[in-house]
Each structure stands twice: as C-alpha cells, then as structure tokens.
Amino acid sequence: MILSNIEILKGIQVKSFSISKLAGTDPAKSPFNTSAVDLTLSSEIVVPKFEVPIKLDLRKSGIAKLLSQNSKSVIITEDQPYALKNGQLVLGKTCESVSFPLTGGEYCYSARVEGRSSIARCGVLVHFTAPTIHAGFEGTITLEIINLGCADFLLYPGLKICQLIIEQVKGIPTEAPNQFKGQHNAVGVVASPV
C-alpha cells in the first residue's frame, strides 16, 4: 500500500520512519506530492575515471576498492554545478537521510526511489537499477545518474532529483538488519571523514 502525503507526514510524526532534513512539513506544498515526497541532491558526486580499460568482475575480491580507486569525488555548489554529459554516469546521493526501522508490530515500511518527470524529460535517469529502499535501511540514498539526453545536464546541490514513494510492508522481517545502529561507539575508534 502506497502512502499518501498525509500518511507520510503521520508516519514521520509517530516515528514509524524518518526523513531527515526534509524541506517542509506542509503536505500540500513542496517537497510533498500526493503520494510521494521529493528528495534533493547532496553536494558530493562521484565520477568514474577509468584511465585504462578494465573489466569489472563482481566475483573478484576487492571490487569495492577497485571502484573507489577508479573514481573521483567532486564537490558541487550552486555556482559550480557539474555538467553531466551525454552518455555519462555519475553517482550522487540525497541530502536527506531516511530510516525505515524494524520496530515490531504488524507493519513496517519500505520505499522506492523514482525519477521525476521534469528530469526525465531532459533525458536523465537518476536510479536506473536500484530503486528499492528495504525495510531496516538507514542512511542517505545513493543515486546512479546517467544522461541519455542530447544536452549537458547541470547537477547542483539542492536539485530536486528524485521522489520517494513509501509503502507499508505487511509483517516484520525475521531479522533486524540495523539493530546495531548507534552502537558503534562502544569499542574502538570511530572513523573520521577524509
């Protein structure tokens, strides 16, 4: 069952799920639509930069490291947006952090991230392969952005890049993937950003 704008707001208010940094709480205004909420692009994008031809093989160890070594993090600003060229892929993420906790009871929630028609008209896909936000997920949403249009497309922070459709999941999954959230300070040193 897909939640309406009213039900999304209710869900946030009773802490069934959360969307941090949401730009507004009036369900009749942006970022809400009748059955979705718009999310915005953060200021960091990742640009693949394979300088020599390589074959990506998910069966091989170190694939995450290989992808990281062959990509470049770029900070974009309102004044210095990133011009996404025809055929180019970059990764982005949402400003908003979402959380769909497994709290018990009869229901939990999951979501799907979908494109927006205005961006689609420009030929840009924002999630072409991984729309599912599973129950238990917590964090920002990674977007795979590719430009299939003829013109460069400017990516800037705060761009309404995608919409989140929230669904009710009947029953609670047997295992709670994020039970350990918030417990990372118990032992050891918490890593700091680069």
Place this chain on the structure above:
Amino acid sequence: MNSIAKISCTLSNGMFRNEYAVEITTSGGGKASLFVDRDLVMLNGSESTGFIHANLIKDEGDDYTVLLPKEVMKQGTRWVRVPKNQIKFA
C-alpha cells in the same frame, strides 16, 4: 540467535567521502567486498584495518551466518558466512 558482533575487515577509501571500501574474509577463504558508512566502522589502530558490526544470525559450526550493515557487492545481499576466527563479540 540474533546478537551483535564485530567482524574483522580491511579498509580503504570508498567512492563517497563518508564511506569505506571494506573487505572481509568469508568461509572457505573467500573475500566479500562492500561499502560501509564510516560511522559504522571502528578502526583497529590504523586506517587500513578495523571492524564492522554485524548481527549473528546462525551458528554454523566453524562459521556464523551474519547480517552485514550493507550489501555485499558480489551476492547483493547482507547475509554472508564468516569463520568464527574473524568475529569478535561486542
């Protein structure tokens, strides 16, 4: 069984600045590669080794089936089987 443990891992910078590229040893000597947010990683004396939290799902003798914080690149799931010698109890 559903308790929390730490899995030994090697670390390198991830694609985004707030994540690590993480590699853990799985049963049979294999490796599982995944991206994990930095705030879910505990360093072990250097920036290249550490621990990630995981839920212990099932005792498999010499191994545990665990639920990781993020999906493994190869399998696309969070469930992997890890030797017990790679696990430290939280």
